[in-house]
Amino acid sequence: MPLEYPKETPAQTAGPFVHIGAMPRIAGFTCFDVELGQQIAGPDVPGERIVIEGQILDGTGTPCRDTMVEVWQADDQGRYAHPEDPRGAEVADGFTGFGRAHTDFDTGLFRFETIKPGIVPGRHGRDQAPHVSFWIVARGINIGLHTRMYFPEDNTSTDPVLSMIEQPHRRDTLIAERTADGQYRFDIRLQGDRETVFLDV
Amino acid sequence: MTAEYFQRDRRWHPPALTPDYKTSVARSPSLPLLSIENSLSEITGPTFSHAALGGLDNDLILNFTGEPAIGERTVVHGRVTDETGRPVKGALLEVWQANAGGRYRHVKDGYLAPLDPNFGGCGRCLTDEDGFYVFRTVKPGAYPFRNYSNSWRMAHIHFSIFGAGLTQRLITQMYFEGDPLRDQDPIAQTIPDPAALDRLVAPLDLNASVPLDSLAYRFDIVLRGRRQTVFENKLEGA
Numbered sequence: 001m002p003l004e005y006p007k008e009t010p011a012q013t014a015g016p017f018v019h020i021g022a023m024p025r026i027a028g029f030t031c032f033d034v035e036l037g038q039q040i041a042g043p044d045v046p047g048e049r050i051v052i053e054g055q056i057l058d059g060t061g062t063p064c065r066d067t068m069v070e071v072w073q074a075d076d077q078g079r080y081a082h083p084e085d086p087r088g089a090e091v092a093d094g095f096t097g098f099g100r101a102h103t104d105f106d107t108g109l110f111r112f113e114t115i116k117p118g119i120v121p122g123r124h125g126r127d128q129a130p131h132v133s134f135w136i137v138a139r140g141i142n143i144g145l146h147t148r149m150y151f152p153e154d155n156t157s158t159d160p161v162l163s164m165i166e167q168p169h170r171r172d173t174l175i176a177e178r179t180a181d182g183q184y185r186f187d188i189r190l191q192g193d194r195e196t197v198f199l200d201v
Numbered sequence: 202m203t204a205e206y207f208q209r210d211r212r213w214h215p216p217a218l219t220p221d222y223k224t225s226v227a228r229s230p231s232l233p234l235l236s237i238e239n240s241l242s243e244i245t246g247p248t249f250s251h252a253a254l255g256g257l258d259n260d261l262i263l264n265f266t267g268e269p270a271i272g273e274r275t276v277v278h279g280r281v282t283d284e285t286g287r288p289v290k291g292a293l294l295e296v297w298q299a300n301a302g303g304r305y306r307h308v309k310d311g312y313l314a315p316l317d318p319n320f321g322g323c324g325r326c327l328t329d330e331d332g333f334y335v336f337r338t339v340k341p342g343a344y345p346f347r348n349y350s351n352s353w354r355m356a357h358i359h360f361s362i363f364g365a366g367l368t369q370r371l372i373t374q375m376y377f378e379g380d381p382l383r384d385q386d387p388i389a390q391t392i393p394d395p396a397a398l399d400r401l402v403a404p405l406d407l408n409a410s411v412p413l414d415s416l417a418y419r420f421d422i423v424l425r426g427r428r429q430t431v432f433e434n435k436l437e438g439a
Contacts (some may be wrong), residue, residue, distance in 0.1 A: 031323045
């Protein structure tokens with residue numbers, strides 16, 4: 001008999017009504033006193049204030065308007081608000097690093113107000129360029145899609161994840177466009193022309 | 202502990218492209234995923250405390266108006282462990298579901314079955330020290346959806362789970378033992394291995410039912426396991 005471990009619970013799509021459980025306000029009602037993921041970095045958290053906006057486009061180029069987008073990021077010193085980050089206890093009060101947004105029912109736009117993350121330590125002493133981790137779920141997506149957003153003004157040439165992408169032009173799908181000071185546009189293409197690189201983490 | 206998580210078995214999970222579930226056709230990446238080794242960015246993830254949760258957050262029968270919802274009163278409980286069998290404590294579970302008639306309280310649900318004025322359909326809780334969780338709700342009804350002209354969803358409760366790190370993030374659905382729609386439901390059938398789908402089907406748990414009050418179903422959840430750090434792997438850097 002082969003050695004067996006208990007298998008992970010299989011994923012299923014979040015469906016079209018994910019907002020009910022995650023952001024009931026978007027579904028049209030209130031249920032919880034506090035909706036989670038609404039503040040990534042409170043007003044007293046140090047760092048450069050930025051806004052990230054974008055759309056999730058399907059294989060026909062149509063914006064998905066029923067999607068939930070979650071982000072996870074480090075603070076401006078590259079520290080995660082998590083007990084397994086050696087510097088996790090040093091993050092400022094009000095910094096969660098976690099954000100949750102939905103794509104607008106009309107425009108398909110999502111929006112995060114946050115701070116720009118710092119350089120994060122990588123494996124074997126190789127630093128990772130500043131990045132924001134994205135997780136996308138929606139109707140039609142059977143298992144949540146992981147990706148990352150990088151910033152165009154940073155040196156991303158030595159980033160260990162970007163360097164692994166075999167086709168150089170595909171690395172650009174993970175780099176946001178800077179549209180104004182502190183404003184970034186990050187569109188995610190699920191399929192086809194300029195398809196975003198998705199990660200198996 | 203800063204060890205790596207076990208690789209996800211993507212032949213056990215549903216693939217991205219499952220044409221019988223039509224929406225997946227235009228929403229599935231056509232190129233392979235880029236597999237990366239875990240770094241601090243993946244082994245960390247959002248954490249939550251009881252301070253953010255309300256007292257009735259895990260009671261869907263009462264948490265919308267305080268008056269009881271209509272339907273089959275049901276306790277849903279279980280344990281969250283990882284692939285090594287260890288409990289996952291402090292995991293945030295969020296659930297959402299339709300009411301007893303299969304109607305969601307959502308501005309975009311136009312199904313003709315009526316809303317229940319006392320049912321919201323949302324709940325959440327944290328697992329305890331041993332990984333256990335419990336919700337109380339009404340059993341959701343089946344409902345039709347636009348796929349084939351006569352496609353119906355099995356009765357289900359959506360579950361969102363935050364484990365210890367981003368690697369364990371998972372959204373799935375719980376089904377109920379004995380549901381005759383199982384073999385017809387194009388979403389349940391996105392899972393290739395019937396043994397994997399079995400894992401989403403919660404058995405009736407009479408021992409956990411509340412006599413003269415509520416039936417109970419048991420739904421255990423397994424998140425990804427992780428290596429022991431006997432040998433150094435320099436995950437955090439030098």
